[in-house]
Amino acid sequence: MALKSQPIIVNIGPQHPSTHGVFRLRVAFDGEVVQDVEPIFGYLHRGSEKLAEERTYTQIVTLTDRLDYLASMTNNQAYVLAVEKLAGVEAPERAKYVRVLIAELMRIASHLMATGFFINDIGAFATPLMYCFREREKILDMFEMCCGARITYNYMRVGGVSHDLPEEFYPALRSFLAEMPARIDEYEELLTENEILVARTKNVGVISPEKAINCSISGPVLRASGVKWDLRKADPYEVYDRMQFDIPVGAAGDCYDRYKVRIEEMRQSLRIVRQCLDQMPSGPVLARAPSLVRAPAGAEAYGHIESPKGELGFYLVSDGGISPYRCKIRSPSYINLTALRDMLLGWKLADLIVIFGSIDINMGEVDR
């Protein structure tokens, strides 16, 4: 007699250590195997786009801090670039270098968190994560020197940055640059050829390049599938066209490649930071722009950057007033979840956590 079984519905989240915030997955399991997935969003929805319609262009920078709170600086940057495009403001040369330098440090900090939590999800509880926190701490210390804050920076302005880099920033950055390559090697020694990591991530959660492009996936997840698409190269903004760096790509498009791409991107970010430091001119860091930024009525602009998690875009429409008529946030974390169902079907519960962790989402940005 054949045994019949019914699928069992399990709610993973909203309160679950592997959901990186408040995210819920309704999963139908056949035994241990995922049969169907329904992601449920919105637990952290604060209506950022609506709030933006009631604030001046400068005030919105504080809202962007609260999107991806592990990479607030790049959110600032994406937003101010969009406003600069909309209002026709040009930041001074030095400000562009400062922004690129800061953004690359932010990318390292965000990838450290992504790697640390990913390994945590696999089951290496807390130890590798604390190693990653150790280096991130140094970056946050440097950001604190720049703007006094450690999570929500509000550092960038339309037309530049709020303060120039302080004196004590440079020695801190130099010592960080000197020690970080060895730290990345240390992670790699611990992890890259680790038998458990390889067994849990190789060929797990594969997504093909065609599928990744069709699902509008961006960032390390797209590049791990072998698509050489990075907005810093494809559509250079600020001073990225003067920087020498490579775009690391994966081959298989599995969880392991996503981990490897992030590790390699940290090395490339260090290269960019070094070049910024060498090339940085002196001069003002904030353009002479009116304190109330305005754009002509009917003007619209779409500004996008390569944030640590992918393509972060702001679509702004102006009605000539002091606040945008419409401020749409194209958040990479949200759109990267489009293919989540396809990635999870047929895998087991334990793999679900690994695959989900490898996408590296941030709920502040998913729910906005």
Next chain:
Amino acid sequence: MTRPWQGAELARAISGKLPQAVVEAQDNAVQVKPAAMLDVARLLRESPGLEFDYLASVTGVDYIDFFEVVYHLVSTRQNHSCIIKTRVLGRDEPVVPSVVSVWQGADLQEREVYDLVGIRFEGHPNLKRVLLWEGFPGHPLRKDFILDREKVEYPYLRG
């Protein structure tokens, strides 16, 4: 650099194959008829030379007299980009064809537009609210939206 297509240039390319689709060529965008949106999407994705394979963003904007849906498209092979817009009149039940069958990346984005702006996407496989819950009164990104706290039902607080 990603090369942005000029509106007039792209309008010519679309009109060559779909003569009825284009309403107006703007500076950097092309406005098309909502009814023709799906055909335009297929054309943009499949024509050699256009090959817009990556749907970067879908936005709904409420201009009070009409709703506009804005599509930002990129070709990762050719490294060029374009903007397609479509307008729907009428505030009660604005409908635009869904492009999920062409770009799967539209899935969550169209759901978000439906949720926050209230534009229905015909043919979407799973058009449900995504950031707000079923039963939320109105669509917050509409310009005439006023939150009446008395009317909001919080399903999680019931009982």
